[in-house]
Amino acid sequence: MKVVLITMVVIVFFTISMLFSVSNEAMVDLNYLIGTGNFKISYLIGLSFLSGFIICWILVYTMHLKLKLKMSFLRKKINKLELNNSSVALKDKA
Numbered sequence: 111m112k113v114v115l116i117t118m119v120v121i122v123f124f125t126i127s128m129l130f131s132v133s134n135e136a137m138v139d140l141n142y143l144i145g146t147g148n149f150k151i152s153y154l155i156g157l158s159f160l161s162g163f164i165i166c167w168i169l170v171y172t173m174h175l176k177l178k179l180k181m182s183f184l185r186k187k188i189n190k191l192e193l194n195n196s197s198v199a200l201k202d203k204a
Contacts, residue, residue, distance in 0.1 A: 120163060128156050 132152050140147045140154065 124156075124159055124163070127159055128152070 134151050136151050137148055138151050138154060140149055
């Protein structure tokens, strides 16, 4: 539920930024490593926001997967220790 809410907030921010930038039809020269380009500023704002969102989403998702794998490994370790502990307790009673 939290992920859905956060995604909806990001979509709202993206929509608001696009609405503000649509009215601006100014052309901007963009110099990058390979060459130059002449773009509308609204396209550049939308593209930069979208690329930042995608990069951040990939980073967060990889961290999330890493934590899930670590948690799975630790749960297996806990179960193994509990089994060993219960077998030792049964031997002590006998």
